[in-house]
Amino acid sequence: MKHLFILNPKAGSDEAKSGVRSLIEEKMILRGAEYEIYYTTAPMDAAEKVRREAMKGGELRVYACGGDGTISECAHGAAGFSNCAVTHFPCGTGNDFIKSFDGDTELFRSLDELIDGAVFPIDLIDVNGRKCLDIASVGLDARIGTDVHKYSGHPVWGKIQGGYIPSLVVNILKGINSEFTFETEEGKLDGKFALACCCNGKFYGGGFNPTRTAVVDDGVLEILIIKKVNLIQLAALLGDYSTGLYYRHPDFIKHIGGTRLKVTAPQEFVVNIDGEAMYTREVTMKLIPKGVNFIFPKSSNFVKERT
Numbered sequence: 001m002k003h004l005f006i007l008n009p010k011a012g013s014d015e016a017k018s019g020v021r022s023l024i025e026e027k028m029i030l031r032g033a034e035y036e037i038y039y040t041t042a043p044m045d046a047a048e049k050v051r052r053e054a055m056k057g058g059e060l061r062v063y064a065c066g067g068d069g070t071i072s073e074c075a076h077g078a079a080g081f082s083n084c085a086v087t088h089f090p091c092g093t094g095n096d097f098i099k100s101f102d103g104d105t106e107l108f109r110s111l112d113e114l115i116d117g118a119v120f121p122i123d124l125i126d127v128n129g130r131k132c133l134d135i136a137s138v139g140l141d142a143r144i145g146t147d148v149h150k151y152s153g154h155p156v157w158g159k160i161q162g163g164y165i166p167s168l169v170v171n172i173l174k175g176i177n178s179e180f181t182f183e184t185e186e187g188k189l190d191g192k193f194a195l196a197c198c199c200n201g202k203f204y205g206g207g208f209n210p211t212r213t214a215v216v217d218d219g220v221l222e223i224l225i226i227k228k229v230n231l232i233q234l235a236a237l238l239g240d241y242s243t244g245l246y247y248r249h250p251d252f253i254k255h256i257g258g259t260r261l262k263v264t265a266p267q268e269f270v271v272n273i274d275g276e277a278m279y280t281r282e283v284t285m286k287l288i289p290k291g292v293n294f295i296f297p298k299s300s301n302f303v304k305e306r307t
Contacts, residue, residue: 001059003028003035003115006046008066008091020091021067027111039285043276046070050077054084061085061295063114067092068134068204072274075124076131079292085119087295094275096203097134100216107297117234117295119301122216124291125200126281131292132273135204136285138263139178139195139226142272143171145205163204177228178269183222183262189254194226194234198261198285203243204275211243211255219289259287 005024028035038042040046048074050062060083064071071088077086088098088108098108107113127131147167177192197204199214199222209221224246229237237249246253263271263283271278296302 001034001035001061003033003061004050004053005035005037005063005065005089005147006049006070007037008037008046008070009039010066010137011015020089021110024065026040026043027115031115033115033232040066040070040073044073044076047077050074050084051081051084054078054081055105057083059083059307061087061115063087063089063111063295065089065091066095068094068275071097072131072133072276075133075292075294077126079131079288085293085295087114087117088196089114094206096205097201097274099203099207099209100134100201100214101296101300101302104297104300104302107300113297113299115296118298119293119295119305120217120290120302120306121290122294123200123221124288125198125220125221126284126286126288126291127271127273128278128280130273131288132198132200132285133292134201134274135197135199135210135272136274137195137197137204137272138180138269138283139193140171140176141195141197141205141208142270142277143174144168145272145275146270146277147171168270172231172234176231176234179267180269181264182225184256184260185258186256192228192298194229196225196261196263199224200287204272208239208242209244210246214262216294217290219259219287220257221259221261221285221287223258223261225254225256227252241274261285 062074064074074086078086125134147174167178180193182189199211202214203209214222240248
């Protein structure tokens with residue numbers, strides 16, 4: 001068995017990264033295990049590295065040492081390889097995906113728990129060929145998330161919640177709603193909408209929790225569509241949407257449990273895929289049942305419930 005540790009050099013401080021490397025080396029040397037520490041160099045480099053290693057055959061365990069983007073890339077690379085399993089050793093800022101595992105989140109911060117962890121297959125979302133581990137979305141939230149980086153490094157605006165608030169304000173001023181056509185198993189919806197999200201996990205965007213009922217291995221995607229709203233209506237429902245209480249607003253938020261969401265629009269739009277951006281006029285988000293093997297901490301409730 002080979003243990004592959006993927007480190008994102010942009011995630012965390014230099015001191016923290018040095019500590020992570022030292023911890024990995026200490027654990028692996030004590031165990032006498034075969035391992036490699038790999039630093040990513042470009043977007044999707046982690047996915048390609050994992051894919052190359054998995055193609056060699058033999059059992060491979062991959063540890064994404066970074067944020068949600070790093071584990072998402074690792075899952076993309078591991079998808080479809082029965083000899084490969086991935087997990088998240090969180091070193092980023094958001095770490096939203098592992099929040100889906102209520103009561104187990106802190107266990108992912110124990111390297112021993114992960115190295116000795118149990119492997120279970122979980123679902124993925126195929127987004128025009130890009131594998132999504134957590135949540136994919138279109139509309140206002142995707143626009144806000146994509147534009148955060150424009151303000152996060154600004155000497156003035158970057159100090160306001162890392163650029164999130166300036167991005168929120170600017171995108172609301174540009175217009176809350178966009179023209180979309182949505183197609184699901186329940187039919188077609190046309191018109192103007194604020195946003196739509198397709199959830200395999202429960203959290204995204206640095207802590208937004210649109211649904212409390214998503215389960216990563218149940219073969220169902222939780223789809224939420226927010227209809228056309230004005231600023232007052234958006235303000236009234238945003239708090240409930242961000243805490244999984246969407247059902248309090250049936251006139252504005254439609255919930256669908258399904259396996260597919262197709263989105264088309266007359267204009268190019270941005271798709272949020274685990275925090276990364278894709279630009280298109282048509283996207284299909286579809287379930288891949290048991291699409292990737294995932295390593296869960298050995299003492300986790302997830303493992304106990306399935307053994």
